[in-house]
Amino acid sequence: MAQNLLNALTLGSLYLLFALGMSLAWGTIGILNFAHGSIFMFAAFTGHLLVQQVALPLPVVLLIGTAVGAALSVLAQVLAFEPIQRRARDHRRAELQILVGGIGIATIPLAIAQHATKSVPFGFTGSTFQVEVYRLGPVQLTNVQLVILGAAAVLTGVLAWWLRSARTGLALRSIGVDAEVATMMGVNRRGLAMATMAVAGALAGIAGVLLTYYLGSIAAESGDSFLIKAFAAIVLGGIGSIGGAVAGAMILALAETVVLTQTSGMWVDAVSFGLIFAVLVLRPRGLFGRKEVRRT
Amino acid sequence: MRTGNRVRCALVVGAAAVLTTACATSSGTGGSGGEGLPGTVKIMSIKEMTGPVAFAGTHATRGIDLAVEQINQRKFLGDTKLEIDLHDSAASVQEAASFATQAVSDQSYSALLGPASSSQAAAVSPIADKAKIPVIYTQAGSDGVLVGDYTFRVTAPASSYFHHAGEYLKSKGAKTAAVLYNSGNPTLAELGQRTVPELAKEYGFSVSSSDGVQLTAQDFTNAGAKIARAKPDAVFVLLQGPQNPAAITQLKQNGYSGEIVGMTSMGAGNLKPAGQQAKGTVWPSDFSPHAEAPSVQEFVKAYQAKYNGELPNNYAAEAYDAAWFLARGIKEAGSADRTAIQQGLAAVAKQGFEGAEGKLRFEGNDLRVEGVLAGWDGSGEILVSRGAS
Numbered sequence: 001m002a003q004n005l006l007n008a009l010t011l012g013s014l015y016l017l018f019a020l021g022m023s024l025a026w027g028t029i030g031i032l033n034f035a036h037g038s039i040f041m042f043a044a045f046t047g048h049l050l051v052q053q054v055a056l057p058l059p060v061v062l063l064i065g066t067a068v069g070a071a072l073s074v075l076a077q078v079l080a081f082e083p084i085q086r087r088a089r090d091h092r093r094a095e096l097q098i099l100v101g102g103i104g105i106a107t108i109p110l111a112i113a114q115h116a117t118k119s120v121p122f123g124f125t126g127s128t129f130q131v132e133v134y135r136l137g138p139v140q141l142t143n144v145q146l147v148i149l150g151a152a153a154v155l156t157g158v159l160a161w162w163l164r165s166a167r168t169g170l171a172l173r174s175i176g177v178d179a180e181v182a183t184m185m186g187v188n189r190r191g192l193a194m195a196t197m198a199v200a201g202a203l204a205g206i207a208g209v210l211l212t213y214y215l216g217s218i219a220a221e222s223g224d225s226f227l228i229k230a231f232a233a234i235v236l237g238g239i240g241s242i243g244g245a246v247a248g249a250m251i252l253a254l255a256e257t258v259v260l261t262q263t264s265g266m267w268v269d270a271v272s273f274g275l276i277f278a279v280l281v282l283r284p285r286g287l288f289g290r291k292e293v294r295r296t
Numbered sequence: 297m298r299t300g301n302r303v304r305c306a307l308v309v310g311a312a313a314v315l316t317t318a319c320a321t322s323s324g325t326g327g328s329g330g331e332g333l334p335g336t337v338k339i340m341s342i343k344e345m346t347g348p349v350a351f352a353g354t355h356a357t358r359g360i361d362l363a364v365e366q367i368n369q370r371k372f373l374g375d376t377k378l379e380i381d382l383h384d385s386a387a388s389v390q391e392a393a394s395f396a397t398q399a400v401s402d403q404s405y406s407a408l409l410g411p412a413s414s415s416q417a418a419a420v421s422p423i424a425d426k427a428k429i430p431v432i433y434t435q436a437g438s439d440g441v442l443v444g445d446y447t448f449r450v451t452a453p454a455s456s457y458f459h460h461a462g463e464y465l466k467s468k469g470a471k472t473a474a475v476l477y478n479s480g481n482p483t484l485a486e487l488g489q490r491t492v493p494e495l496a497k498e499y500g501f502s503v504s505s506s507d508g509v510q511l512t513a514q515d516f517t518n519a520g521a522k523i524a525r526a527k528p529d530a531v532f533v534l535l536q537g538p539q540n541p542a543a544i545t546q547l548k549q550n551g552y553s554g555e556i557v558g559m560t561s562m563g564a565g566n567l568k569p570a571g572q573q574a575k576g577t578v579w580p581s582d583f584s585p586h587a588e589a590p591s592v593q594e595f596v597k598a599y600q601a602k603y604n605g606e607l608p609n610n611y612a613a614e615a616y617d618a619a620w621f622l623a624r625g626i627k628e629a630g631s632a633d634r635t636a637i638q639q640g641l642a643a644v645a646k647q648g649f650e651g652a653e654g655k656l657r658f659e660g661n662d663l664r665v666e667g668v669l670a671g672w673d674g675s676g677e678i679l680v681s682r683g684a685s
Contacts, residue, residue: 119348120351121537123569125571216570219538221348225512265508266479268513
């Protein structure tokens with residue numbers, strides 16, 4: 001029981017690290033980035049290419065993943081999302097075009113990684129980091145799990161504090177409420193959008209590297225299934241809410257673990273997504289979603 | 297009236313031209329190569345060069361390229377050249393079906409080399425069989441692929457050589473086994489649900505647990521922990537290529553120390569990321585580059601010579617045999633006509649031949665091989681035990 005709970009917490013933390021960035025960008029600057037999964041995978045893939053050449057420790061691979069994730073996310077913002085937002089006639093149309101644009105962007109890193117790996121899984125076998133297993137009574141824990149749990153807790157806490165207390169965080173939230181008024185009040189909308197996309201990409205990069213260490217390897221297509229899970233977690237918790245992302249990721253991971261350990265694994269998605277559907281029927285805005293205010 | 301006559305006349309001339317062209321191209325392209333064969337026999341190859349099963353498509357294409365090079369250099373078809381027109385299906389069912397339709401309507405194609413994934417093959421087969429164009433598959437192990445006389449498969453069903461796993465476990469004294477299988481893949485699901493339980497009865501072990509995972513599952517922590525807690529003597533890991541290293545790593549990290557048995561999806565370098573964690577893993581396979589049969593070693597040497605010393609895997613070997621099977625069928629037919637080639641292939645299938653996978657024999661249009669037990673020694677693939685091939 002305790003072991004299953006720990007495994008669910010670890011999986012939930014990975015979903016959370018992935019979903020946090022997506023939720024942040026969607027809930028504040030209105031960008032639902034469907035290239036997030038590809039960025040997540042490509043950050044880990046870049047780390048893999050480098051550790052094949054030089055034996056690197058985990059912190060360095062994490063830094064590389066963070067930098068690659070942030071750079072790719074900013075690049076997507078500059079080359080695609082920003083021009084779409086500038087040219088779109090209205091907010092709704094921009095959202096739809098960004099969604100489709102994101103799907104298109106996602107195919108580029110995916111195609112590069114598939115071509116380079118021939119879709120054979122890749123990992124960090126050249127890294128100096130070694131997985132160690134600790135046994136605490138009936139519970140078994142690895143050092144990778146400790147890093148994942150720690151990273152998720154610290155980064156979620158920092159992000160929540162930034163949005164709640166820091167001046168730039170408050171400015172970012174004001175864009176989410178009303179972008180035009182925020183601009184009139186002197187908020188640097190473009191600069192904050194870039195920073196938000198950089199943070200979102202960095203979080204995706206961290207999640208990609210940690211997942212690869214945790215599983216031992218991932219494939220070029222791994223980002224796709226994570227994207228669907230993160231999307232579900234965000235919708236379940238409530239768009240733009242950090243608490244909601246935490247709740248959504250943990251509930252999804254817990255539901256998956258319960259189904260997997262009590263029944264056959266083939267029911268995982270059916271039960272997990274059925275549960276999400278049931279919650280959304282009762283609370284359409286998600287568990288922690290804010291009321292949408294639209295002025296006409 | 298005069299205009300009407302002119303139109304009618306033009307239609308007759310046009311139809312005659314089309315018929316003449318169709319007759320000229322229906323038996324391949326180019327000049328005569330003697331004995332009814334044209335100068336070139338054109339084949340469409342639909343393979344997954346990109347996408348999630350690119351590892352199968354790219355290696356298969358290497359095997360085909362080698363075979364075609366040998367067929368043409370050795371003048372196996374006299375002066376007739378075999379020409380392969382490669383199309384990337386990108387693992388898309390729609391793309392594969394679209395290419396097959398294109399080949400059917402373009403009479404310059406004499407036959408098809410089909411895609412590896414069962415879902416694509418199941419879409420291509422009815423199109424090819426109805427239009428009477430022969431199609432030869434490798435992999436594509438599910439039902440619904442061999443639907444008629446025009447569909448052939450040059451990958452033996454894993455269940456036909458899975459007895460190697462039973463013999464191995466018996467030699468290790470295994471009494472209990474857990475099964476972890478991909479329930480979204482028809483071939484893997486059949487192995488997990490039907491083949492392993494039958495093997496258990498035959499070789500005296502019991503199946504202690506059987507768990508299906510989803511097609512795209514990535515995290516096997518819980519499944520690994522559940523199996524490790526039960527401590528079976530062996531575990532069958534019947535998953536798709538990229539899932540294998542993650543599942544084995546999770547099993548080992550959860551303290552599992554028994555035997556791990558897989559299937560051919562563990563080959564083609566898929567266990568490399570698991571490294572030493574996967575040491576001792578074995579899987580029944582239709583091919584091993586280390587098998588001693590002369591026809592196997594002839595293929596391995598030729599492959600290494602062409603591809604900078606790289607060892608071939610099962611995807612390359614199967615596709616190599618498929619291309620040679622097709623060439624034999626064309627030679628037997630003595631024609632590039634689609635129906636004649638089908639009859640030629642059926643005749644070759646009755647006789648069987650020796651190829652990269654050893655001695656090949658067919659049951660109907662489906663291949664059977666003796667198979668081997670391959671394994672992973674921590675850094676590369678090895679031959680654990682050989683079959684009669």
